[in-house]
Amino acid sequence: MKRGVAGLNETLIGLPGSRAQLETPALLLDAERFETSLDRLAQLARLSGMGLRPHAKSHKCAAIAERQMAAGALGIACAKTGELLALFEAGLTKLMLTAPVSSRLKIDRLTAAAARGLELIVVVDRLELVAAFGASARAAGTHVAVLVDCDTGLGRTGVTAAEEAVALARAIATEAGLVYAGVQAYAGKVQHVFDHQERRAANHLANAALTPILVGLRAAGLAPEIVSGGGTGSHLLDFEDGILTEVQAGSYVLMDEGYRPVDVHGTGEPVFDFAMLVLVSVIGHSANGEAITDGGSKSFAVDGPPPRVYRDGVEIGTIAWAGDEFGRVKTYDGIAPPPAGARLECTVPHCDPTANLHDFIHVVRGERLEAIWPIEARGLSD
Template sequence: MRGVAALNAPLIGTPDSRAMLETPALVLDAAAFEANTAQLAALSGAHGMGLRPHAKTHKCATIAKRQLALGANGIACAKPGELLALFEAGIRPLMLTAPIASARKIARLADAAARGAELTVVVDRVDLVEAFASAARAAGARIDVLIDCDTGLGRTGVVTADEAVALARAVAAEDSLRYVGVQAYAGLVQHVHAHVDRRAANDAANARLRAILDGLEAAGLAASIVSGGGTGSHLLDFEAGLLTEVQAGSYIFMDEGYQPVDFHGTETAVFATALFVDVTVVAHSAAGEAITDAGSKSLAIDGPPPRVFRDGVEIGRIEWAGDEFGRVKTAAGHEAPAPGTRLACTVPHCDPTANLHDFIHIVRDGRLVEIWAIEGRGLSD
């Protein structure tokens, strides 16, 4: 270990050790994390649909193993670097959810497949089919392939059934590849706040997907895997039954970006906030505001500002005061905490926040119980 994790490791098992952590420290509440993972696993099982959690959220082999132990189909990854780090850490059923354009990265993926990775990739064009086929053949491997479909996000993927059929035929013609279905990630749906509006957006995306699936089936290329969805749309996807598996990621941690989302139309929280960055007040500004030791190097800033807790009581929000510093904007009735005070901050966006840390400190009932490595941290290649 290194950094604050090395300083904090001797505290493992010590009562009330969370309050003693050197900071900034990425902290995971074990009970909330376990409740979140168990809840979505149970929901997917109750609806007879698979779950392929997305590791872009955590990039951590220990978390991936726990998700697999709860019955996940496999682990989704956004980038080859993340995927290969998890493979080297012992994760085998892995899916790369984004198309790539690098012969060397493709060769590394094919080598991992030859060494035991149960690898699935997505393609959005014929030259990528050919590149994966050539690399797999050279490595003596066979790779499963999904056709990447754009159902409204406007990022990657084919739009029409004819395009999907042409790509599926190209994959099926390669002996080193195996056509297994489609991916359709409705990213534009995930953060729509109101349940009724999110359902309408998801229905529109599903209508585009259904047309593609119908075209593939008519061509004798029915998709056995239909992968997509996410934390924001998970219940809608379970109810619609069009996907065969959901690629939810943020549900394990939760963040401020998802706080306003009414997941189940009940206007009550479905998943608990499990991820925090614990910080220390290091100074007071001339205006008397508490300044902390964590800025944009510790918390991703592409989301609503973090809520701040002192001894479990919410006292305000954090504003950015630089790369290394945060400014506590205390709510009415709360005084600025004194230098040396430790605070817990929610995270604006969990995925990139996890990517800023090498280790997660696991706490239970205020006690540090474990420290887990984030093997894929920083591997955004």
Template sequence: MSNGVAALNAPLVGAAGSRARLETPSLLLDATAFEKNVSVLAEMAAVRGMGLRPHAKTHKCAAIAKAQLEAGALGIACAKPGELLALFEAGVNPLMLTAPVASRLKIDRLAAAAARGADIAVVVDRAQLIADYAASARAASATISILVDCDTGLGRTGVTTPAEAVALARMIEAEEGVTYAGVQAYAGNVQHVLGFEERRAANRVANERLQAIVTALKAADLAPGIITGGGTGSHMLDFEDQVLTEVQAGSYVFMDEGYRPVDLHGAGEEVFRFALFVAVTVIAHSANGEAITDGGTKSFAIDGPPPRAFLDGVEIGTIAWAGDEFGRLKTHDGHAPPPAGARLECTVPHCDPTANLYDVVHLVRDDVLEAIWPIEGRGLSD
């Protein structure tokens, strides 16, 4: 365990009232909300007869990934080789790398892991990448599954036409050491469209482009066994459209302020609970009486709406930044700045990069610190 707050908090595990005694800044995971989020999406997917492959770019934590697998997930998606390999070493399998790479050394590391038992699938967007994966797999006496990466509107990676997808699928089938597994199409441009009907329309455009690719592959006798994509913002729409065979939702497990205004199911109601918080402590007060906390921009990813701050479960204000190390509590009307030593629990602007700032996450249930989980993929953006 690190020499930071995790070491200071370790003696509190299992102690009554330990949640309120945590040293800060510390990353908290509310066990009740977390477990509910995992089960809710798993049940929705099961009812629709679709698979889930939750994306670990959100949490990078083996304990969380294992909970998702135990709830019925087909596997775990990863954005980068580093986080995938860290999760494999921590006992997570199967694993899918959802972005192309351009490093033969990284490909060799993936192939070596496959030779040691990692069940790895990857995506490709060009012929050379297929050849590189195949050569590394053969050299390692391993097998790697490959999906064709398709761009249906995000404008980041992937082929855009049915002809390109068919050509790559044929190349995969012709290589030894790799197997053709299907296609990926992540409509990231859809996920944060706020209105449900507007998001449905945007997602339908993406799925129509994907359906044209799937139809062409079937006509070429290359029917994709896996059609993967989607996310937290589009999960219900993808369950409805039934073009994908599985959904790669990630943020649903934590939730954040960026997703808070997104009407996920069209009823204006909460679907997933806020489970991730950053605990901070009031360390002083400014000359005008504002509470200053010990959590600044090194404790929160700030690419999203400001965190809401809670004292004893009551929302009392929002956090404004007072520097890299410090926050400034902007209290709501009717709430006085809390005294020095008061501990606040704050929502996060953006959950994925916030989790990446911490070595561990503190699992809390009611008022008790239940466990401290390592975030094995923390900082592994390679």
């Protein structure tokens, strides 16, 4: 039996009207919205002739990653070693770690998984990390594919000059146990630029920083097979520009209030719907009549705009935080506070860390609970 609220809801799977009967707080995945977004980005990638390597940091869930692979993804990107290894143990075999590491123990865990069948890609930003991965891969009797991490404006990790990239690529290519596979260049600062033309200009700046690195690598006989980067906010621009070979979009299958203002395709219309929701219940009312729910900052990541609240499919207000465990419904003018016992579906401020707060995600289709999927990599911030 599943623990927590998922254990209470397990008996409802497949029953008519079960969505409205779920115990709360419960993380939901609207299957129809999820599948529409999944298929839409996969089709756009196919039409562009580019690949998708969706980022699992948004969901951390093997069942979601499996469906992304079935839709044509080249593999799955992961931010942390722990997340990657949890997805490998859950059956995913084509995984890329998108950040450098400094721990030899973690490197050894990664190469040990590669020796067991993991098709692993890692990134490096310094020569000593190349040597560390090479030594570990040789000791494990395996090979690891490696990308040169490039900083095109994010200011986090990665090299900024062509000569640095060439030096790393040469070191990878000559290190026994490693396979030089290309570069990573994630333009993270671009993703949440609201205006489409401003975001296009920001993406061009990132590409302008990447281009001389690519030119330098090709001139040195180290042309990258993989040029990985991009995300939900820049995917269309990346498909149009054709500089990357694959896009690491993550939030598109879930969406959150942080992405809501972003004019993703420049049409003024939403491209991906809100598939991730948190279901909460009204447990009582404050002295001034506001509805108090059973979901606070332990159910929602709060680093984003406030959630919008829906009752029976109608938007009635927003959530303000009333503590770690509680929320306060701020109903719109003319709308009465919902009564005790009312179940409310809420959007999320930020999908990535919200998924990290829950052990399970309840898959709903229409008014029926269809499945409950574990979030295998939840809490593995190592």
